[in-house]
Amino acid sequence: MQSTAVRSRTNTHPAAQGFLARYSGDSRKTYTAALARYLAWCESVDVDPLQASRADVEIYRVHLLEHEHLKPSTVYGYLSVLSAFYRVAVADEWVEHDPMPLVRRPRVYYDDNRLAGLSRHDLEKLILHADQRSPQHAALVILLGVLGLRVSEAARVRIEDFAGYERGHRVLRLIGKGGKPATMPLPPLVFRVLDKAAGDRDFGPLLTTRTGRQLSRNDAYRWIDTLGRQCGLGHIHPHQLRHAAVTAALDAGADLRDVQTFGRWSDARMVERYDRNRHNLDRHAVYKLGAHLSGIADRIAA
Helix, strand or coil: CCCHHHHHHHHCCHHHHHHHCCCCHHHHHHHHHHHHHHHHHHHHCCCCCCCCCHHHHHHHHHHHHHHCCCCHHHHHHHHHHHHHHHHHHHHCCCCCCCCCCCCCCCCCCCCCCCCCCCCHHHHHHHHHHHHHHCHHHHHHHHHHHCCCCCHHHHHHCEHHHHCCEECCEEEEEEECHHHCEEEEECCHHHHHHHHHHHCCCCCCECCECCCCCECCHHHHHHHHHHHHHHCCCCCCCHHHHHHHHHHHHHHCCCCHHHHHHHHCCCCCHHHHHHCCCCCCHHHCHHHHHHHHCHHHHHHCCC
8 A cells, every 4th residue: 555655745746646647546556656756766865856867867777776776677667657757747848858768777688487487287277276166266267367367357357247248259348457448258168167156146246255345456366375375386476377378378379469469468579478488498499490400310420
């Protein structure tokens, strides 16, 4: 939860108010926290954020990396928020010049497999264990690990959202990240689990706690972590299931364009970032090339 100081700092700064008004939900919370950190730093070093120069922002970057010891990826994210903030501030005529274009950002590599990958067998094991636990637990795992929903999207699914059909397909209709609507077809494996979780209810949130309250993000994280430990997968969290869904779809032979649509990304590069099996040496292209040249293998001197 945001502190009172964070909220007051951004709520009383007119340029910050205009910037944050563009966003809602989790994005607004994230941008509010990032912007409040910057405004607090500006206050501590007596820099007017609307008069900040490129050098001031560079010093802030160094401060985050060397004094607060934040990860390069975190600093990159904070600077991205500032870049958006100053673009809007220029458009709103709060500042004359954007200080961000020449600011150096930390190099961030996404090839390091920071998230432990779940194999297809791990995903199957998790689904079966969740099904034994309860229809609600099974539905959560299916929504995350088969449909690839984000945890907030899965928690918000209502029974009415998957009651309809479109062109002969049973579908789930949802509002995704950024308020973008999406329609996803439901294979039998999925809609049978969802129908079982709905039971005799015709409307209302699909995922609920024992008290009938709609499942929250924190509830979903706790459920997935518990299920993972119970079936021998260790500590896992919901976003790993989204990665697993993308990886399994690729391994099943789905086209890259179709997987991009599945993940609901505007940038095709996101598919590679979510493929947890991209470093699998069994799939390395050199093996296919070696097989292609196998006709000369027995003629090479041992």
